[in-house]
Amino acid sequence: MSMDAYPIEVAFPDITMHEHSSSGVAYVHTFDSGTPGPHVMINALTHGNEVCGAIVVDQLLRGGLKPRRGRLTLSFANVAAYGRFDPAKPDAARFVDQDFNRVWTAKVLDDTSLMSSELTRARAMRPVIDSVDLLLDLHSMHEKSKPLIVAGPLQKGIDLSVQVGTPATVICDEGHPEGRRMRDYEGFGDPSNMEKNALLIECGQHWEQSAVAVARDTTARFLLLSGVIDEADLPPDWLAPLPPVQHIVRVTQPVVATSMDFRFAAPYTGLEIFADAGSVIGWSNGEAVVTPYDDCMLVMPSLRQLRPGVTVVRLGKIEQTVTRASTGG
Ligand SMILES: [Zn+2]
Incomplete structure (x- = not known):
């Protein structure tokens, strides 16, 4: 895909x-x-x-x-x-x-x-x-x-x-x-x-x-x-509603392919959140790739450039969730 x-x-x-x-x-x-x-x-x-x-x-x-x-x-x-x-x-x-x-x-x-x-x-x-x-x-x-x-x-x-x-x-x-x-x-x-x-x-x-x-x-x-x-x-209609929350995510490490044998566990499009450490996100050379900590987010997964040594996704730790104060209504 x-x-x-x-x-x-x-x-x-x-x-x-x-x-x-x-x-x-x-x-x-x-x-x-x-x-x-x-x-x-x-x-x-x-x-x-x-x-x-x-x-x-x-x-x-x-x-x-x-x-x-x-x-x-x-x-x-x-x-x-x-x-x-x-x-x-x-x-x-x-x-x-x-x-x-x-x-x-x-x-x-x-x-x-x-x-x-x-x-x-x-x-x-x-x-x-x-x-x-x-x-x-x-x-x-x-x-x-x-x-x-x-x-x-x-x-x-x-x-x-x-x-x-x-x-x-x-x-x-x-x-x-x-x-x-x-x-x-x-x-x-x-x-x-x-x-x-x-x-x-x-x-x-x-x-x-x-x-x-x-x-x-x-x-x-x-x-x-x-x-x-x-x-x-400003031109009219440029402002869109604000999202109710913002996640502040610290990128901690890349997942690097070691061969052409890498696949994700699902067709991720990025920003998926895994609540529990140890969740399987993919398979590399037949071995499970798991999230290293709780509240882990996938940042820009891509197999487009897949080859040994290429980063296929970066992992981010959700450090903070900012909830926007209700503006009423
Ligand atoms: Zn750019």
């Missing part, structure tokens, strides 16, 4: 009209209200085939959204990869040379011996990112899954996720050994820097219409929470 391509339900917007910008960085539009407030950034296309964010940013730019307080940046990151999108090979447009979301340390960006399409783009965007206080990075997923927030490893990311209030699952993790994500770059990843904070939203499967609705809702709530706009500035 998971090897099949998912249907492409959404249209890919033509974003070429957004190339020229007053910021001087192509496809990066910064608007200054002239009054005090944070610099808030809504970023799309960190991965070139993750279109829901591009639909949202395109719509906000075409609608002429401007901040009432502070500054607002609306941006498309890996436009070179997006430009290569081919419905026959939709995953090929994730990046050109390397993952744009694995280059975000000063050390890597400063190292001029390193060159790639993505590094060139990251270096061009870096002066803008350096001035951003609050970043919302809009992503989507290979496999069908309910949406989730990637809050990073720090408490300030969890706190911001709970303030935004949606999606219902907040994933706390350290990122990837291959390189640092934009959401963990410099001040965003510094626990002592309380001015800067960032969230990454996995809005749903790349091509599903519901991912666009999640991207709109989270973008609207992020902008309202930051105070740069008022609700009347």
Whole structure:
């Protein structure tokens, strides 16, 4: 099942009209209200085939959204990869040379011996990112899954996720050994820097219409929470009801395939919860794979890339369940 391509339900917007910008960085539009407030950034296309964010940013730019307080940046990151999108090979447009979301340390960006399409783009965007206080990075997923927030490893990311209030699952993790994500770059990843904070939203499967609705809702709530706009500035119907609870989930370990002989115990789509330690979630070389602790959640299971050494799912421990106070009615 998971090897099949998912249907492409959404249209890919033509974003070429957004190339020229007053910021001087192509496809990066910064608007200054002239009054005090944070610099808030809504970023799309960190991965070139993750279109829901591009639909949202395109719509906000075409609608002429401007901040009432502070500054607002609306941006498309890996436009070179997006430009290569081919419905026959939709995953090929994730990046050109390397993952744009694995280059975000000063050390890597400063190292001029390193060159790639993505590094060139990251270096061009870096002066803008350096001035951003609050970043919302809009992503989507290979496999069908309910949406989730990637809050990073720090408490300030969890706190911001709970303030935004949606999606219902907040994933706390350290990122990837291959390189640092934009959401963990410099001040965003510094626990002592309380001015800067960032969230990454996995809005749903790349091509599903519901991912666009999640991207709109989270973008609207992020902008309202930051105070740069008022609700009347948003397109109507972008806000969706908040989930009644949010689970705060700490990723503890990957499950890594040791051979091609790996299967899950059921057709999981992610965010399944196993109350009891020792629950069988799959079979690896004929041996049961079990949950190591109570209240264990499966994070983004996928056999798409199955081969020895590949992570087929990450396990998360539910650390906290936040119940939203009833708003009456
Ligand atoms: Zn992504």
